[in-house]
Amino acid sequence: MAEEITLTIENQQAGKMKGGYPLITKEAIVNIQDLKEEGSLIRLVDERGSFIGRGYYGRQNKGYGWVLTRKEKEFIDFNFFEKKISSALNQRAIFFDKDDTTAFRVFNGEGDGIGGLTIDYYDGYYVISWYSEGIYQFKSIILHALEKLVEYTGIYEKKRFNTEGKYIEDDDFIKGERGEFPLVVKENGVSFAVYLNEGPMTGIFLDQKEVRKKIRDKYASGKTVLNTFSYTGAFSVYAALGGAEKTTSVDLANRSLPKTIEQFSVNGIDHEAHDIKVMDVFNYFKYAVKKQLKFGMVILDPPSFARSKKNRFSAAKDYKNLVKDAVAITETNGVIVASTNYSGFGMEKFKGFIEKAFKEMGRKFKLEEEFSLPSDFKTTADFKEGNYLKVVFIRVTK
Template identity: 30%
Template sequence: MIDVVLKKGKEKAVLHKHPWVFSGAIDKVQGKPANGEIIRLLSSQSAFLAYGFYNDQSRVAVRLLEWEESIAVDAEWFRQKVRTAVAGRAHILADGDTDTCRLIFSESDYLPGLIVDKYAGHLAVQVLTSGMQNAMPVIIEELNALLSPLSIFDKSDATSRAHEGLETTNALLAGTEPPELVMVKENGITYGINIAEGQKSGFYCDQRYNRKLLASYAKGKKVLDCFSYTGGFTLNSLREGAASVTSVDSSALAIETLTENIRLNGFEASAHNAIKSDVNAQLRKFREEGEKFDIIVLDPPKYAPSRSALDRASRAYKDLNRLGMQLLNSGGLLATYSCSGAMDMETFKQVLAWAALDAGKQVQFIYQFHQPEDHPVRASFPEGEYLKGLLCRVW
């Protein structure tokens, strides 16, 4: 096994079990490991620190796996990590109201670069690191043994794969091709999702509890669901008796799927209005028309993929939330989210305070939203906490 030696004074994060080693912390590589190969990480004094995946094309040159020298990182090691992750989600699926969740969450489940989502009898995977790409035959074999899925579909289409020297893929890995719409349940609501063509792995299950909680306020209310995708907040609000829901998304496929989801659940179509549009443009149009709502949901895509983008992203979040606040009836509710890991909660609150000032509004923060337990946050890897949100009362 090839040794990678750290520069003097760069051991602290490794000793604290943080799983990333950046290229600038490396003093020397004693050999020529292939990208994705498992290496031994040594201190500047040649003491063993950990085993990890190596990749000289990535800014994160080593992704650490195991800190105990006597434990071999072999096929059984990967199998055990998969078994542990899957077992930890069993309770989510036990009551029959939900058959979709995240089974494996990358570094937070000690499998850096691997995401696995369960959609009823189908699995969708994203492989984001070269080391995990090498381990996929074992991973697929173990997933098949544990769950006997109808299909395992590869949705590794993230542009971040390029940083690992990997091409994007979108292909069947095991089983039979999934149908155009796979039927899943979340909180007792049925969704038809397009695994092959949908965004990311096909459905965002990280808002499961947030959708349910927000919908408890929706009875008799006029709701606006922005970046609605396939309708998570829309459908929960309709089920809880919203007077009307308007859904806005720029994707024609998302709007089409959302409309079909309303039909699948037998909700009153006349209570729903779907608009295919850029959200910011549509919010400005609503403002010009004097439109008002009782509840507004703002769940945008990732504006800050890295800390270097945080200033620009903060301005985008501020402008978006300012527009939302201006469209609320007095005392209305704004449920606003950020899925940018670089945006921490305190910064997000400050952005909303700026938005309120610009909008001429007073805002109360009445609840903080978080990602659910199938998206755990590892104590030594706070970067895993990416989803945060605030329920705001706006006057």
């Protein structure tokens, strides 16, 4: 293990960290010049030299590392990682016993005590995601701990730290048996074809499982459904299985067409009975208005930032206008499912965007229900940004 570096944290931020805040920000570090190599172990003290905690140096988004322990006699070694992973696995024991769900998260970063690290389970396969070069330096002992604790068919990894803004492309396979892809997993009894060897995304976002189930079980029946930013069409599949009259999936990425067809097919759904459009979502909104199309349900699940040749989208700046676009083509008594994974604002501000959008459109609405991350995506109250998912079901009443 590398030699431990002592970092001094300015007093205001030191109090916040002592209270449980796990992210080490650049602005908080007094002697930042002492940081050299990512992966270095760090001992945190306040400006009086009092112990705050131990962690590691790893640059991720706005952070320069994570606090891992506030116990002065606890050290960051194999036993530390084994204990954290074991605790996380025990808390997910109920998921391993479910026959209708074979894909879920088993370790969720700072929510399970190690910021910058997530581990997902896909029917016998584990996928480890590293969010900084710093946490990647602990690969061998984390992998050793996981192997000691679980039985597995194979293990894959995703290096989600950027090199000049690009995902580091490689095989992603670590050990065990290589998967035969697509690997078909279950979620609430619904089948999904996933690929663990095709870049940063596998084909399904596991954090939306409860939202998809609610669409299928309560809202989809008899509806015409528009699924925007549809990726591989997971919401559309659930809506179709829930009795939707027809779904329309819209995404700019060329891969969305074959991937969505595949997801319909593995569930025995005739994809030709549904529309799959490869086009800019904002251009589709204009097309729908021009053709006077109306939908009984509109699903909005954009990335935090999106860019096409003619349009740019930022959740922080543009979500209100996105809701206005949806309102314009939603039937009275129809439902808008508004979702964002942007961590820069909370649920109340998100609802504020919705309220402003309806007011500017001169329409009325009712909030039916809301969702955040499911239980396998464990979060901590000390780091509100970690509970990033915000989903609201909105009834257009007038």
